[in-house]
Amino acid sequence: MANSMMGIGQIIKCPICGTKCRFSETLVLAEEKDKSILHLTCRECKTSVLIFVSAGKYGVASLKVITDLNRQEVKRLLQREAISTDQVIEVHQFLKNFKGKVRDFIKIENKNLK
Numbered sequence: 001m002a003n004s005m006m007g008i009g010q011i012i013k014c015p016i017c018g019t020k021c022r023f024s025e026t027l028v029l030a031e032e033k034d035k036s037i038l039h040l041t042c043r044e045c046k047t048s049v050l051i052f053v054s055a056g057k058y059g060v061a062s063l064k065v066i067t068d069l070n071r072q073e074v075k076r077l078l079q080r081e082a083i084s085t086d087q088v089i090e091v092h093q094f095l096k097n098f099k100g101k102v103r104d105f106i107k108i109e110n111k112n113l114k
């Protein structure tokens, strides 16, 4: 889809300062037939934005989300496996049955991270 998005280069504006950015300033993170994910760091205010673009039969739609992730961090996160429904249920069950305080839960999480 990147080729068809070359035309939106003029309309990629920084959501913070309004600077018009060129398509060539973005990094294409993921690309499929009718949707793409781009990362843009504004050259003026240095704000980073994730841009989700999808093309449908009524035109092209985009959603911009401000992020504190740099290009490398976003690339790494997108390559990770998606969270499964089973994992969500597992966390739900854990939290449902957890009898301690939030402070205790944070201690358990910190131990698991070490």
Ligand SMILES: [Zn+2]
Binding pocket: 014, 015, 016, 017, 018, 019, 042, 043, 044, 045, 046, 047
């Ligand atoms: Zn900006």
